[in-house]
Amino acid sequence: MTRILFLGASIVSGFGLEPGEGLVDHIARLAQADGVRVEVHREAAPGAPASGGEAQWRRHLSHHGPPDVVVVALGLGDVFYGRTVRQVEEALTALVRRIHQDAPEARVFLIRQQLFQAAYLDADAPVAAWPLLFDRVARAEEATLLPFFLEGVAGVPSLNQRDGVHPNAAGALRVAQNVWRSINIRSAGEEVRLLGLQPDR
Numbered sequence: 001m002t003r004i005l006f007l008g009a010s011i012v013s014g015f016g017l018e019p020g021e022g023l024v025d026h027i028a029r030l031a032q033a034d035g036v037r038v039e040v041h042r043e044a045a046p047g048a049p050a051s052g053g054e055a056q057w058r059r060h061l062s063h064h065g066p067p068d069v070v071v072v073a074l075g076l077g078d079v080f081y082g083r084t085v086r087q088v089e090e091a092l093t094a095l096v097r098r099i100h101q102d103a104p105e106a107r108v109f110l111i112r113q114q115l116f117q118a119a120y121l122d123a124d125a126p127v128a129a130w131p132l133l134f135d136r137v138a139r140a141e142e143a144t145l146l147p148f149f150l151e152g153v154a155g156v157p158s159l160n161q162r163d164g165v166h167p168n169a170a171g172a173l174r175v176a177q178n179v180w181r182s183i184n185i186r187s188a189g190e191e192v193r194l195l196g197l198q199p200d201r
Contacts (some may be wrong), residue, residue, distance in 0.1 A: 003064075005093075007056045008073035011149070011175065012044035016161045021169040026176030034180075041067065045167055049081055052072040055096055066103035071179065072096065073149065075134065076113040077182035089133040096141040108143040110134055114150075145183045149175050157197045 005014045006024055015024025024042045031038040041064060043056035053074050060067070072095065078088045092110070099108050112134040115127055131148070140144035150167070152174055153159045159171030167175055 001037045001039055002069060003067040003100060004069045005051050005058075005060055005067040006040070006042040006044065006071045006073060008042070008044040008071075009048040009077045010046035010166055011076075011172075012042050012073050013046055013168050015046045016163075016170070017169060017172060021146075021172055023172050023176050023179070025181060026173050029178055030176055030180045044073075047077050047080075048074065049083065050088045051078075053091065053095035056102065057095065057102070063103060067106055069107050069109065069183070070099050070103070071109045071146075071183065072099075072143070073111045078114070079115055079130070083131050084099075085133050087134065088130075089137060092134070092137045093141060096117075096143050100141070108141075109146050110138045110143040111149050111179070112145045112176075114148045114154075119135075133156045144183075146179065149178050151178055153178075171193070180185070 004027070012023055014024070019025075024040045028038060028040045031040075031177075044059045048056070054073065057070075072092070074095070075088050075092060079089075095152055096110065099106060112131050115130045120167075134178060135142065135145060148154075153167050153171045156171070157164070159167055159174060161168050
């Protein structure tokens with residue numbers, strides 16, 4: 001049994017969706033369809049910033065103990081709080097370091113986040129600098145970088161709720177497929193191997 005933990009904000013929390021329609025629910029079903037035994041957990045809240053990741057991590061540890069896999073999907077909402085590239089990078093670095101310290105055997109995945117110019121407020125760095133911070137954190141902290149999980153969903157009306165931002169049930173399934181295809185976990189006894197993307201170093 002592979003224990004997977006997702007840390008995130010509204011998309012991980014299943015904002016606006018019925019029970020069973022969210023990202024983690026789809027991940028569990030995709031794993032079952034592939035014959036992979038998983039236990040999927042999430043610690044997430046709409047609007048959660050990257051700086052809240054350590055609290056999410058501690059909460060999970062106190063209730064469930066260390067997982068085998070951690071997927072960090074934070075850093076997208078920070079832009080709406082006016083956070084800078086440097087602030088988000090520092091928060092994610094601290095989070096990944098804490099995970100490695102508390103659960104040295106866990107594999108950590110970091111999802112690269114992308115932004116739209118209209119939402120960007122950091123005057124000290126161009127909008128193109130935002131996704132690059134995730135590359136730097138993954139490389140420096142020995143995490144596996146995953147591609148943007150809203151690929152094929154962002155900007156597609158039929159896959160989003162009325163707000164045009166949060167995936168609907170069909171969109172959440174597409175997001176889950178993106179993530180599951182990337183982490184591609186296979187479990188053999190106590191061994192967990194990565195067969196998909198390799199660390200971007």
